[in-house]
Amino acid sequence: MTHIIDRRLNGKNKSTVNRQRFLDRYKKHIKEAVNQTIKQRSIQDMEQGTEISLPSRDVSEPIFHHGPGGVNTRVHPGNKEFHQGDHIARPPSGGGAGGAGEGKASNQGEGMDDFVFQISQEEFLDYMFEDLELPNLIRKQLKDATSFEYHRAGFTNSGTPDKLNVVRSLRNAHARRIALGGKKRKRAKEILMQLKALEEEQEAGKTNDDLEVIRNALIQELEELRHKLGKLPFIDDFDLRYHNLVKVPLPSTRAVMFCVMDVSGSMTQAIKDIAKRFFILLFLFLKRNYKQIDVVFIRHHTTAQEVDEETFFYSRETGGTIVSSALDLTAEVIEQRYNPADWNIYVAQASDGDNWDDDSIKCAKLLMEKIMPLVQYFAYVEIGSRFHQNLWEEYKQVATTFPDQFAMQDLTDAADIYPVFRELFERKEA
Missing domain, CATH: 3.40.50.410 (von Willebrand factor, type A domain)
Incomplete structure (x- = not known):
């Protein structure tokens, strides 16, 4: 026996994806139904959704079934009226003569109603206008791409003063000063720590000529470092950054x-x-x-x-x-x-x-x-x-x-x- 397990996450008839697949599969039939609906409604109602009726023969679904051949064992349901070998009588008044056909009603048989479903306002307008357009619009877009406009495209090292980016320039200047004076500032901190240690020794009564010489040398070195750091320019031409503008064609759209x-x-x-x-x-x-x-x-x-x-x-x-x-x-x-x-x-x-x-x-x-x-x-x-x-x-x-x-x-x-x-x-x- 064949078992088919549906492992889809969405339940039957509850999936938006399944609905879209249905609309894509029967697009031709739905469009014909929309065209018929348009003829029967006023222009004021064009923007509303509608019910679409499709003949049942056009919405048949594929099914899984066993192919011919092979060994099949089938168990059929039983009944309370007939036994093996009995003849089945004809139904009265020809009631079993067959249906009236799909999509039609008949008092003498059974049929199948047309498939009716609702499409939204957006879907209705999509089918209504999908193959319409303003003529020659694409040709115009490609032909008349003669106007241009300027777009920002990063920064450049040269430019006019009105395009100067002050924030980016100051950021570059600050980064340059940190990079060039990093070792000097580190050495200056070390000297300050050494001078503090010498002062603590002097307060403890440990004073001699060697410590004074060392202290004077450290102070002189610290002044030289501060002098060199002071010579670093606050901002340099190398730091300046300008907005870079590129000329982009503007198509006539x-x-x-x-x-x-x-x-x-x-x-x-x-x-x-x-x-x-x-x-x-x-x-x-x-x-x-x-x-x-x-x-x-x-x-x-x-x-x-x-x-x-x-x-x-x-x-x-x-x-x-x-x-x-x-x-x-x-x-x-x-x-x-x-x-x-x-x-x-x-x-x-x-x-x-x-x-x-x-x-x-x-x-x-x-x-x-x-x-x-x-x-x-x-x-x-x-x-x-x-x-x-x-x-x-x-x-x-x-x-x-x-x-x-x-x-x-x-x-x-x-x-x-x-x-x-x-x-x-x-x-x-x-």
Whole structure:
């Protein structure tokens, strides 16, 4: 008989390591379940954990069993109803005809429920965003490592006075004085002890000319030692230590995302709601995956203004439509605050596409001349169920000129938000 002993320290179903192994093993199935869950929940609920249901056929576990062949002795449990040679009758009404299949319910048989378990908020977001990224970020980091900063790298014997380390210099001076005057100080202590012994003899009445000669010689030697010790400089040029600074390349790892949203009168409340949900998902993605990133919120109708997050998502202000005002403001903010040599610049724009014909031409010109040469990626999302308007047609020219930096997608309802988001920010293979 085979005995299998589990010597793991953690009990069954109580090990964090075992849970992580389970998640790694069924990563593909869990990710598919997460994608299905995303389609059924609102953007506001994206940051919460969820229950994941996996078909039982996908979570079968490996088992130990005896292989074919060999001599096996088996002892089966007995029963009270049957004896050797009895025939087993069929169950009534076909109840023993078999189950309805795994994961299904049936009144005529038995089945097996799907495997359902809970994943945390962190695990849900990991599966949701694991294969998304800001495009071209790595290429920018490697290409623009042109700025430098100075880092301390120990100490040096030479330098300018402003880099002098006073504590280290005084410590070196003290150590030098101890090292050079150590033997002299030791001899001086010995002389002092000898002089004390001579004084004790004199007090005891043991005085003669030889002791006086010895005493005078010791005093003279002690004065010479003290004179030599006094000549040791308190601090020497050899003791000085300066901070050593080395020039280290500073890669361009910072990123900024411009969120540009149309809030004109043609943007109905339903369209604005879809745009807000798209930007909420984008904002959540950026804050989770990139620690050093700035987000600039720009909303526009006939005029554009930079606002905070609360005003961007919930202000009721509206008006006509001049899209170029937002692009002008974006270019102005980039010029004033975000040097392309130091920052990875991204722009995401959401609009219904309604704009003046002349202004749409101006928008395409602004993009190609002022914005696209400076940014890593520009994503345009047009929201609405009607046909594309002139802004879309003008942006097509920009997409043709900058195929790797400019992306366009359209949204018709809230169900398209996440698929479009994945299409815009899907990780590209190197």
